[in-house]
Amino acid sequence: MSGVQPGLLERNHFLLRRLHSLSGVIPIGAFLINHLLANSLTPTPAAFNEEVEWIHGLPYLVFIEFGMIFLPLAFHAGYGVVIAMQAKHNVQAYGYADNYRFTLQRVSGWIAAVFIVVHLLHFRFAGLVGGTSYPDVVHDGATPYGAAYAGFQSFLPLALWMIIYAIGIVASVYHFANGMCTFCITWGITVGNRSRRAVSIAMTGLALVLLFFGFRGLYGMSSNFEAGQTDSHGLPADLAEHRGDLGHDTRPGEQG
Numbered sequence: 001m002s003g004v005q006p007g008l009l010e011r012n013h014f015l016l017r018r019l020h021s022l023s024g025v026i027p028i029g030a031f032l033i034n035h036l037l038a039n040s041l042t043p044t045p046a047a048f049n050e051e052v053e054w055i056h057g058l059p060y061l062v063f064i065e066f067g068m069i070f071l072p073l074a075f076h077a078g079y080g081v082v083i084a085m086q087a088k089h090n091v092q093a094y095g096y097a098d099n100y101r102f103t104l105q106r107v108s109g110w111i112a113a114v115f116i117v118v119h120l121l122h123f124r125f126a127g128l129v130g131g132t133s134y135p136d137v138v139h140d141g142a143t144p145y146g147a148a149y150a151g152f153q154s155f156l157p158l159a160l161w162m163i164i165y166a167i168g169i170v171a172s173v174y175h176f177a178n179g180m181c182t183f184c185i186t187w188g189i190t191v192g193n194r195s196r197r198a199v200s201i202a203m204t205g206l207a208l209v210l211l212f213f214g215f216r217g218l219y220g221m222s223s224n225f226e227a228g229q230t231d232s233h234g235l236p237a238d239l240a241e242h243r244g245d246l247g248h249d250t251r252p253g254e255q256g
């Protein structure tokens with residue numbers, strides 16, 4: 001009898017791999033589609049404010065946010081790092097497309113992991129790095145667009161934010177679209193070369209649509225900027241007059 005007992009991760013390897021695979025599609029992949037689509041449909045400050053107002057009106061928002069987004073994402077990213085560290089890359093020996101895709105899946109996962117942390121610290125949890133969190137700025141009476149606008153003027157120049165977001169969007173979209181192809185293999189949805197090729201083509205189409213959504217949202221945010229026109233809170237002067245528009249005197253989850 002061997003004296004080395006398998007660890008917790010090895011003993012639950014199959015279940016963890018399946019949960020990792022599933023979480024990449026539902027809810028994280030579904031959220032990614034929704035997030036990019038919603039941002040692309042709100043190219044003007046008024047549309048952006050309306051959309052965020054709707055989201056902030058959802059009941060039990062904190063539970064939705066943590067239970068359906070942050071926790072699954074933390075699991076997928078955490079176990080994804082474990083998988084990525086175990087990978088044996090062999091593109092130098094076998095330069096086939098599938099080997100490159102295998103490596104790119106992991107590289108894009110690493111980039112997405114860093115980007116998502118930056119994105120969360122930039123807006124949702126800016127308070128942790130000495131800034132003002134987006135919900136707090138909105139809570140103080142700024143419009144959501146004004147708060148997002150201020151975020152793109154904090155810490156770094158706008159051009160650098162745009163580059164960081166462009167890289168993050170490309171990596172996340174590639175990771176999701178290529179991940180959908182491997183997901184179909186993992187779950188036995190595509191078994192032959194023909195079906196795998198058909199899914200690859202469909203996912204290339206999906207990736208292009210998602211990239212369009214992502215870059216349209218980014219353009220909508222950057223093109224409404226007029227550098228230097230901010231008030232003492234770092235909010236855009238032309239939007240400061242809309243403070244309180246939404247009538248938020250409480251934050252989601254703080255009613256009553």
Ligand code: HEM
Binds near residue numbers: 080114116178186
């Ligand atoms: C934008 C957020 C993300 C989405 C939408 C997403 C989605 C997916 C999907 C759909 C898969 C395919 C699952 C399968 O092959 O069955 C996958 C695989 C993978 N993800 Fe993510 N993911 C995200 C973020 C991350 C992060 C932050 C990491 C951290 C490194 C990561 C690491 C991985 C790894 C290593 C795989 C390959 C697993 C394998 O080959 O078995 N992912 N992801």
